[in-house]
Amino acid sequence: MTEKSSETKPADKPKTDEKKFLVRKIESSKAMNDAMGAYFSELFEAAKTGHPKIAWCTSVGPAELLVACGFLVYFPENHGAMLGASRMSTDLIPVANAIGYSPEICSYLTSDIGSFIKGETPMSKMPGYVFPKPDVLVFNTNQCRDVQDWMYYYHLHYGVPLLGINTPVRIKEVTRTHVEVAAKQMEEMVEPLCKIGGQRFDYDKLRDIVTLSKQLTIKWKAVLEAAAAIPSPINFFDGTIHMGPAVVMRGSKRGIEYYDTLLKELNDCILKKIGSIPEEKFRLYWEGMPIWGRLRTHSELLASLKACVVASTYCNSWIFDEFNPDDPFRSMARAYTELFIVRSDEYKEQYFQQMIEKYKIDGIIYHDAKTCPNNSNNRYGLPQRLEKKTGVPYIVIAGDLNDLRCYSEEQAKTNIEAFVEQLSER
Ligand code: SF4
Numbered sequence: 001m002t003e004k005s006s007e008t009k010p011a012d013k014p015k016t017d018e019k020k021f022l023v024r025k026i027e028s029s030k031a032m033n034d035a036m037g038a039y040f041s042e043l044f045e046a047a048k049t050g051h052p053k054i055a056w057c058t059s060v061g062p063a064e065l066l067v068a069c070g071f072l073v074y075f076p077e078n079h080g081a082m083l084g085a086s087r088m089s090t091d092l093i094p095v096a097n098a099i100g101y102s103p104e105i106c107s108y109l110t111s112d113i114g115s116f117i118k119g120e121t122p123m124s125k126m127p128g129y130v131f132p133k134p135d136v137l138v139f140n141t142n143q144c145r146d147v148q149d150w151m152y153y154y155h156l157h158y159g160v161p162l163l164g165i166n167t168p169v170r171i172k173e174v175t176r177t178h179v180e181v182a183a184k185q186m187e188e189m190v191e192p193l194c195k196i197g198g199q200r201f202d203y204d205k206l207r208d209i210v211t212l213s214k215q216l217t218i219k220w221k222a223v224l225e226a227a228a229a230i231p232s233p234i235n236f237f238d239g240t241i242h243m244g245p246a247v248v249m250r251g252s253k254r255g256i257e258y259y260d261t262l263l264k265e266l267n268d269c270i271l272k273k274i275g276s277i278p279e280e281k282f283r284l285y286w287e288g289m290p291i292w293g294r295l296r297t298h299s300e301l302l303a304s305l306k307a308c309v310v311a312s313t314y315c316n317s318w319i320f321d322e323f324n325p326d327d328p329f330r331s332m333a334r335a336y337t338e339l340f341i342v343r344s345d346e347y348k349e350q351y352f353q354q355m356i357e358k359y360k361i362d363g364i365i366y367h368d369a370k371t372c373p374n375n376s377n378n379r380y381g382l383p384q385r386l387e388k389k390t391g392v393p394y395i396v397i398a399g400d401l402n403d404l405r406c407y408s409e410e411q412a413k414t415n416i417e418a419f420v421e422q423l424s425e426r
Pocket of ligand 1: 077106107108109143144145146147289371372373374375401
């Protein structure tokens with residue numbers, strides 16, 4: 001079911017122009033592909049030679065600590081997104097279902113485990129591919145419990161150590177106690193990580209890595225804030241692809257250099273008033289996970305309706321303002337506990353209000369992702385409360401991040417078109 005905030009007349013006709021709307025192609029894409037290619041090459045080389053060791057980490061796990069302890073870091077969720085975007089998930093999810101992983105749980109998890117069992121991955125098309133087996137598995141439950149169970153599967157398979165941080169969730173204010181609890185768990189990881197990695201812990205190295213991550217996050221934030229310009233030079237669908245370095249290159253210089261290139265391009269567009277779409281009439285917010293197998297469809301559909309998705313919770317989730325090299329453990333703990341996904345609905349409403357203001361949002365699309373309740377914020381009355389406070393209308397699209405069986409193309413298209421029609425009447 002797809003719902004919308006107020007009735008749209010049945011006679012309303014979608015205002016999709018017949019001519020082909022082209023979304024501006026990000027020129028820095030090649031530089032990003034090169035940076036991502038270099039990241040994977042390093043991983044494959046390490047998998048071949050056994051050096052350096054490889055840590056698997058959940059996307060908002062303590063990556064800086066792992067890099068400081070000498071590991072290369074591989075992110076199974078990044079692989080999950082690749083499986084969704086390549087639409088391989090559809091065949092892989094049932095494979096994981098068949099061994100007891102429910103179709104109701106995270107479809108990144110089921111796609112990834114299905115891919116592992118079948119031995120099919122988009123990485124195999126990359127030069128020098130060797131599967132990057134883990135030497136250690138590290139999770140943080142700040143985002144959900146699924147990541148713990150996901151890593152547990154590989155722990156059972158490979159017999160390598162499984163380390164984790166358990167973070168309190170649904171917090172309104174992050175207190176010192178919350179931070180101390182997470183920081184202590186990170187500190188306790190140092191000894192086992194050093195043992196597995198065969199290295200001595202170097203506190204100064206950790207400070208340097210946190211410094212690099214801070215620089216990376218500041219650049220990524222600037223990329224997202226470029227979308228506050230009218231017209232916006234970048235849209236959410238581009239953002240989901242160009243956030244790759246912000247996720248996997250924490251603690252390295254490569255991602256920082258890439259975002260310098262991208263920022264130069266975006267600032268140039270802002271100066272010349274070149275938008276991501278040819279004619280930006282409506283500015284939208286995307287709340288929730290992307291539907292990876294439909295990024296281009298959604299991008300082109302919205303461009304044809306003169307609607308640009310200029311901001312999202314998803315892309316903003318990789319801004320870690322709190323990193324501080326002078327206090328690495330506590331600042332990492334705070335950064336990874338202050339995440340949007342960890343917070344209460346009361347906090348989230350305030351956050352959305354700020355985003356609406358900052359990005360001049362006309363309407364919100366909530367994606368109700370079937371297998372990710374953690375990133376679906378439409379289920380406890382939040383959209384209705386927010387619309388009442390701000391007057392900004394919304395629509396809810398039912399779908400999923402990877403499992404396209406939960407998504408109806410026709411229904412989503414009809415409802416998005418009716419929603420934009422409703423915006424134009426306002
Ligand atoms: S937050 Fe959602 S998409 Fe991410 S790992 Fe957890 S269940 Fe999967």
